[in-house]
Amino acid sequence: MSFFEIQKSDLLKGLSLIQGITGRRTTLPILSHIFMEWKENTLFLIATDLETGMREKIKAEVHEEGKASVSAKKLYEIVRELPEGRIQIRKKENHWINLTCEKSIFNLVGLDPEEFPSLPSFQEKLFSFIPGQTLKEMIDKTVFAASSEESRYHIHGILFIQQKIYGREGLRLVATDGHRLSLIDRECSPIKGIEKGVLLPKKGVLEIKKVLGEIEEDKEVGIYFNQTHGFFQMGSSIVVLRLIEGEYPDYEQVIPKDNDKIIKIEKEGFYGCLRRIATMASERLEGIKLSFQRNLLELTSFHPDFGDAKEELDVLYEGPPLEVGFNARYLLEALQVMDTPFIMMELKDEGSPCTLRPETSRGPSDQLCIVMPMRI
Amino acid sequence: MSFFEIQKSDLLKGLSLIQGITGRRTTLPILSHIFMEWKENTLFLIATDLETGMREKIKAEVHEEGKASVSAKKLYEIVRELPEGRIQIRKKENHWINLTCEKSIFNLVGLDPEEFPSLPSFQEKLFSFIPGQTLKEMIDKTVFAASSEESRYHIHGILFIQQKIYGREGLRLVATDGHRLSLIDRECSPIKGIEKGVLLPKKGVLEIKKVLGEIEEDKEVGIYFNQTHGFFQMGSSIVVLRLIEGEYPDYEQVIPKDNDKIIKIEKEGFYGCLRRIATMASERLEGIKLSFQRNLLELTSFHPDFGDAKEELDVLYEGPPLEVGFNARYLLEALQVMDTPFIMMELKDEGSPCTLRPETSRGPSDQLCIVMPMRI
Numbered sequence: 001m002s003f004f005e006i007q008k009s010d011l012l013k014g015l016s017l018i019q020g021i022t023g024r025r026t027t028l029p030i031l032s033h034i035f036m037e038w039k040e041n042t043l044f045l046i047a048t049d050l051e052t053g054m055r056e057k058i059k060a061e062v063h064e065e066g067k068a069s070v071s072a073k074k075l076y077e078i079v080r081e082l083p084e085g086r087i088q089i090r091k092k093e094n095h096w097i098n099l100t101c102e103k104s105i106f107n108l109v110g111l112d113p114e115e116f117p118s119l120p121s122f123q124e125k126l127f128s129f130i131p132g133q134t135l136k137e138m139i140d141k142t143v144f145a146a147s148s149e150e151s152r153y154h155i156h157g158i159l160f161i162q163q164k165i166y167g168r169e170g171l172r173l174v175a176t177d178g179h180r181l182s183l184i185d186r187e188c189s190p191i192k193g194i195e196k197g198v199l200l201p202k203k204g205v206l207e208i209k210k211v212l213g214e215i216e217e218d219k220e221v222g223i224y225f226n227q228t229h230g231f232f233q234m235g236s237s238i239v240v241l242r243l244i245e246g247e248y249p250d251y252e253q254v255i256p257k258d259n260d261k262i263i264k265i266e267k268e269g270f271y272g273c274l275r276r277i278a279t280m281a282s283e284r285l286e287g288i289k290l291s292f293q294r295n296l297l298e299l300t301s302f303h304p305d306f307g308d309a310k311e312e313l314d315v316l317y318e319g320p321p322l323e324v325g326f327n328a329r330y331l332l333e334a335l336q337v338m339d340t341p342f343i344m345m346e347l348k349d350e351g352s353p354c355t356l357r358p359e360t361s362r363g364p365s366d367q368l369c370i371v372m373p374m375r376i
Numbered sequence: 377m378s379f380f381e382i383q384k385s386d387l388l389k390g391l392s393l394i395q396g397i398t399g400r401r402t403t404l405p406i407l408s409h410i411f412m413e414w415k416e417n418t419l420f421l422i423a424t425d426l427e428t429g430m431r432e433k434i435k436a437e438v439h440e441e442g443k444a445s446v447s448a449k450k451l452y453e454i455v456r457e458l459p460e461g462r463i464q465i466r467k468k469e470n471h472w473i474n475l476t477c478e479k480s481i482f483n484l485v486g487l488d489p490e491e492f493p494s495l496p497s498f499q500e501k502l503f504s505f506i507p508g509q510t511l512k513e514m515i516d517k518t519v520f521a522a523s524s525e526e527s528r529y530h531i532h533g534i535l536f537i538q539q540k541i542y543g544r545e546g547l548r549l550v551a552t553d554g555h556r557l558s559l560i561d562r563e564c565s566p567i568k569g570i571e572k573g574v575l576l577p578k579k580g581v582l583e584i585k586k587v588l589g590e591i592e593e594d595k596e597v598g599i600y601f602n603q604t605h606g607f608f609q610m611g612s613s614i615v616v617l618r619l620i621e622g623e624y625p626d627y628e629q630v631i632p633k634d635n636d637k638i639i640k641i642e643k644e645g646f647y648g649c650l651r652r653i654a655t656m657a658s659e660r661l662e663g664i665k666l667s668f669q670r671n672l673l674e675l676t677s678f679h680p681d682f683g684d685a686k687e688e689l690d691v692l693y694e695g696p697p698l699e700v701g702f703n704a705r706y707l708l709e710a711l712q713v714m715d716t717p718f719i720m721m722e723l724k725d726e727g728s729p730c731t732l733r734p735e736t737s738r739g740p741s742d743q744l745c746i747v748m749p750m751r752i
Binding site for chain 1: 648685
């Protein structure tokens with residue numbers, strides 16, 4: 001009889017990583033399922049929403065190989081409650097499975113595993129390897145700026161594109177929602193298929209970030225792209241993302257070239273000040289006003305129901321007086337992804353986008369946020 | 377000019393405790409406000425939803441006494457973001473207040489503080505004192521069983537009633553939602569006004585629990601009741617609850633007297649088993665089946681979409697076979713409030729309520745949960 005044995009903690013970890021993929025599209029019932037295949041002392045778990053797919057590889061003692069497809073959520077709920085120890089899973093007739101662990105016995109309804117959509121196949125030899133922590137940092141520092149509206153699919157994606165950095169090979173990530181943009185460059189070995197840039201769905205990129213948070217800090221991540229998909233190998237996980245088709249906005253054209261008002265600001269002080277002034281911004285627009293004078297920034301906000309707020313902050317600024325309105329949250333989220341004690345803010349006038357960069361000893365920084373101004 | 381100074385951390389603690397009371401009833405705008413009165417080096421904060429009222433007393437440096445009424449939520453949001461240090465609050469014209477802290481300046485819209493509903497007055501000398509941890513334990517072990525439907529007001533309340541315990545003075549708390557009941561007795565000094573029992577609203581009792589979680593463990597709590605209200609003095613907080621009018625169900629009649637099937641069960645094992653079997657109970661009814669045989673309990677469940685589950689548990693039971701259905705969550709919540717390694721379950725037949733008690737060395741236990749059976 002087809003069955004296998006597995007450690008509860010191993011199975012739970014795999015199920016936990018894969019949960020986020022399943023059950024979002026309820027039109028096709030099998031997409032709320034997890035596909036299981038056990039062979040050669042390995043259990044493979046596969047989940048997909050047809051845009052993002054994921055495969056987990058887990059050590060198991062396979063007595064006779066087999067396949068099954070059962071509710072991902074229900075299996076996870078059950079395994080979570082089981083005592084630590086070994087679980088036996090048996091294939092039953094009519095696609096059901098039988099799961100036992102110590103004195104617990106579960107019979108789970110299944111669907112025909114042959115009907116489960118297969119993942120695009122990938123070739124191990126095409127992977128380039130980059131440090132997992134580099135990829136995680138790059139995602140962390142951009143993904144927040146991508147649009148969350150799936151309908152705006154061309155800016156719902158995160159752009160991955162090859163980028164020379166001081167003459168060396170590198171990777172650039174760019175995300176925007178039309179009101180702000182975040183960009184980061186890091187040196188790394190060349191990745192196949194991203195010469196002209198590829199666009200990955202936000203949700204899938206967030207799944208990659210989740211898996212990266214689970215693997216060991218010093219692990220390398222395998223990556224490559226073909227015409228239709230991106231492949232990410234992280235520890236025992238493979239994540240496959242369907243690329244977004246269509247033209248990404250010409251982001252290079254958006255990067256301001258002549259912002260000549262340059263302000264150096266202590267980051268933590270600016271962050272706290274923005275949080276305070278934002279409490280009096282209207283909930284809908286979140287608008288606050290920044291007034292720059294020589295070495296001084298005054299922040300103000302006004303709420304029609306609650307009142308107003310004002311605060312002064314010492315900054316380094318030599319230019320003429322300037323008043324600009326911004327969405328406070330966009331500035332806060334940009335500061336959150338900058339790691340340096342000081343940041344550089346570059347402005348032109350009250351109608352042009354500003355840039356925020358970490359202050360580094362190197363010339364042009366390898367990280368950038370652009371925020372559009374707003375009328376206050 | 378009327379103003380006072382206060383430590384940020386002191387004000388924040390008071391505002392945080394009082395937040396839960398405000399803003400629930402939006403029909404009367406001033407109820408989303410907090411009433412502030414500063415006099416004699418003290419700031420009083422008052423909030424009320426007309427059913428539950430709360431007064432916080434905070435040390436402050438008062439330069440000239442005054443009163444104000446401002447949005448509780450907005451003031452809390454602002455104070456939370458302020459740096460540690462001293463805050464100055466000034467009364468302005470048209471009921472506004474001005475709040476400054478270091479370089480931050482806020483002007484907050486206010487309403488006429490004279491229009492803020494006053495709390496019922498209380499007399500310090502009427503308080504009886506009981507240990508805060510005793511009251512907290514009694515609330516923790518009963519309040520979960522009270523109905524959350526405010527429309528069912530007579531069982532939405534928690535009954536506080538005087539109770540002799542082995543001939544000594546004590547307090548009993550009882551809560552029920554019609555499907556289960558929880559009761560606890562603890563010795564303590566007599567409390568004025570509860571001879572015939574008083575009924576307190578669940579929401580207000582939860583606010584008391586929240587405050588009890590904040591005061592020091594060994595603090596005493598002052599309590600008394602008059603015809604219409606209950607008064608609780610906890611550290612620097614006073615909570616005033618309007619009593620629920622109406623007849624509480626005759627709970628003593630509900631306590632089974634002739635449950636002759638007595639089972640002793642190891643609590644943690646039972647709890648884990650119930651959690652597992654509950655994963656296969658239907659979401660709506662949460663029903664599972666318990667089958668008792670000599671020294672053995674078999675738990676089973678069945679879900680129309682997902683399958684079935686079964687587990688056996690060793691118990692101490694000498695009686696005849698018996699099958700009873702229960703809502704798994706009611707059993708789990710009862711076990712959660714029992715502190716002993718073993719619990720006693722007492723049954724009569726498949727149609728009668730069962731009781732659960734902690735197993736203690738004393739005769740009748742001072743804590744009891746009753747759960748109604750269900751047809752599975």
